[in-house]
Amino acid sequence: MVKPEVYGLFLRVRLYGILKDIVGPEVKIGTDKPLTVRELLALLNDMSGGGLGEWLDKVRVAVNGEVVESDEAIIRPGDDVALLPPSAGG
Amino acid sequence: MVKPEVYGLFLRVRLYGILKDIVGPEVKIGTDKPLTVRELLALLNDMSGGGLGEWLDKVRVAVNGEVVESDEAIIRPGDDVALLPPSAGG
Amino acid sequence: MRRVLVGIVREEVDVGRIVEGFKPLGKEGYGAIVIFVGVVKGVVDGLGVEELRYEAYEELAEKVLARIAEEEMRKHELGAVAIYHRVGDLRPGDTTVYIVVAARGRREGFAAAAEILDRVKHEAPVYKLEVREDGEFWVIGDGERVPRPPRPRGP
């Protein structure tokens, strides 16, 4: 089981693969309000000076260890969020 | 390399798989003349009371460690002959 | 005997030991063990590869591997499935991924192993950076290469 870590009123986002290079390996966002996945991606894109650009369509977002399919899914402070580029195993 | 064993004026034939059950594991045929593959098969069929019957079409004959394709191929006394049913490896 | 073995691992996996574990399933009618082992290539598109740096979102990756194993086990009527993916800095000749299936027959076995491998490549949150003689590239999906962008912080 994934254990969400609470950072006060922060939201912790871990990034993988090329996204880590663009945005950074981990981002803490100060917020006490829930966000949608769409809002979170927009925020991260702004933080990276628009660097997420072409990746916004390809990124998958996992919340508490499961991929969420909808851009309208809600993320709450304390949730464990991961931004995942297309897989490249093997 | 296969080393042919000479049995005086005998021809040694080893049999495999179901053919061994029908004819026997090894047959020595006294002959000082060359035989064709066809003649050898007819002889072995006679020796087994016609038991080779349905197998005559399916049998492969190897002479000195290589399968011969033609029924007219010549076998000489001293050759190492093997009678092979259809393969069943794996 | 555990029928589903999966893991994101740092070390090599002992394939012989998995085969040893799956062999007894022959008694239940599983007569075919098919194994795929991926190996880092030293040459891609004619260019030398120095290293592949693999990382995974591990919490999710192991769940995804287990899900793939269980779904494919049902679909192909397998007796057992093992899927291991390595992470870390791997060099040409190092192993990367291991798929082992015990199937009733060879056709199901080959089909299952190939399909599991495809799914692992596309579904498991595993990422690789190819360090080549002409630079560093992120491998995206099944072969597209994107030059590594400049980083916002440290190397």
Added chain:
Amino acid sequence: MRRVLVGIVREEVDVGRIVEGFKPLGKEGYGAIVIFVGVVKGVVDGLGVEELRYEAYEELAEKVLARIAEEEMRKHELGAVAIYHRVGDLRPGDTTVYIVVAARGRREGFAAAAEILDRVKHEAPVYKLEVREDGEFWVIGDGERVPRPPRPRGP
């Protein structure tokens, strides 16, 4: 390193050791090792199998295995091939045949291993007697079973 390994063998084969030997071919661009291991099934057509008695015309069998390995190596551009077939009295859960190929990619690897296995089954002079609960059967070709005929001499 020997690129073609074949044999008619009495003992089990250490698959892990073959993988160990083929891994370094990754450096030359062979990124996929595919392995097939055949296992004696304990159940065939719902009937219990006690034993499979394998025999081979060994002088020819090893030549045939080597020929298959070399031809398939050229056809599928493989880096290395191993083919081992066991003989003797084998029981359910025992291994029977081992095919290992090192290929450039997974598709060639799976295709080559499947094709080599088919050829071994049809071309290698290897024979098997299936000892089942309902009697003894010679397996002919790829699955036809013929009841064992009465023998002209001892068992």
